Amino acid sequence: MANYLRKYFIMGSQNCNRDPEKILTEAIAAGITAFQFREKGNGSLSGEAKITLGKKLREICRQYTIPFFINDDVELASVLEVDGIHVGQDDTSVARLRVKFPNLELGLSVSNEEEFKKSPIHLVDYVGAGPIFTTSTKDDAKPAVGTEWITFLRNKHRHLPIVGIGGINEINASQVMEAGANGVAVISAITKAQNIKEVVKSL
Numbered sequence: 001m002a003n004y005l006r007k008y009f010i011m012g013s014q015n016c017n018r019d020p021e022k023i024l025t026e027a028i029a030a031g032i033t034a035f036q037f038r039e040k041g042n043g044s045l046s047g048e049a050k051i052t053l054g055k056k057l058r059e060i061c062r063q064y065t066i067p068f069f070i071n072d073d074v075e076l077a078s079v080l081e082v083d084g085i086h087v088g089q090d091d092t093s094v095a096r097l098r099v100k101f102p103n104l105e106l107g108l109s110v111s112n113e114e115e116f117k118k119s120p121i122h123l124v125d126y127v128g129a130g131p132i133f134t135t136s137t138k139d140d141a142k143p144a145v146g147t148e149w150i151t152f153l154r155n156k157h158r159h160l161p162i163v164g165i166g167g168i169n170e171i172n173a174s175q176v177m178e179a180g181a182n183g184v185a186v187i188s189a190i191t192k193a194q195n196i197k198e199v200v201k202s203l
Ligand SMILES: Cc1ncc(COP(=O)(O)OP(=O)(O)O)c(N)n1
Pocket: 008, 010, 036, 038, 040, 071, 072, 086, 087, 088, 089, 091, 107, 108, 109, 127, 128, 129, 138, 163, 165, 185
C-alpha cells in the first residue's frame, strides 16, 4: 500500500544552494522512495526554465525507477509524463484530475478537520497531512497540527495512505511514523543536509 510514501523527497530549485540534479541524485542513492518537483515560491523558475529543469529531474527519476510527482502544475504533468500529481485544497480539484488522469497517483493535502470534511478521500491515493511541525520552507503554511493530526486521520481511515509533512527531520520522523503515517515528506531536511546519505538513512 503506497510504499513509495516512506521517504518522500520534495524539491524545487528555490530550495537548493547547489545543483538540484546533484541533490536529487544523492538523495536517490541514499534511499528516497518518491520525488515531487515543487518549483514554487520566492526565487523559483518559471516558463521554459522550469520545464527544462523538470525534464532533467524527471529523467533522473526514470533512470532509477523513483516515482515522479508534480506539484500543482497540471499542464506539466503531461509534458513530463509524471507518475503522479499532488494538489492542495485550493488547486485543481481531485475530481477533475481523476477524470483527466485516470492512471496517475493523486495526492491531496488535508491540514485540518474542516478540510477533511470536504475532501473526496475515496478519490485519492494518499493524503499529505501537515504541517506536523513548524516549517519555514513554505511561506503560506498553515499552523502546525502536531502528530495528533496523523492519529486523527488514521482513526478515521484505517487503510488510507498518509504522509506527514512540515518540519520533519531525522530526529522527529519516528514520532510521525509512530502516530500512524505511512511515510514522511521532507524538503529542507534533505536540501540543507550536510550529509544526505546519513539523513535519508535516519529518516
Ligand atoms: C506530500 C505533500 N503534502 C502536502 C503538500 C502541500 O500541498 P499544498 O497544500 O497544495 O501546498 P503547495 O505545496 O502547493 O505550496 C505537498 N506539496 N506535498
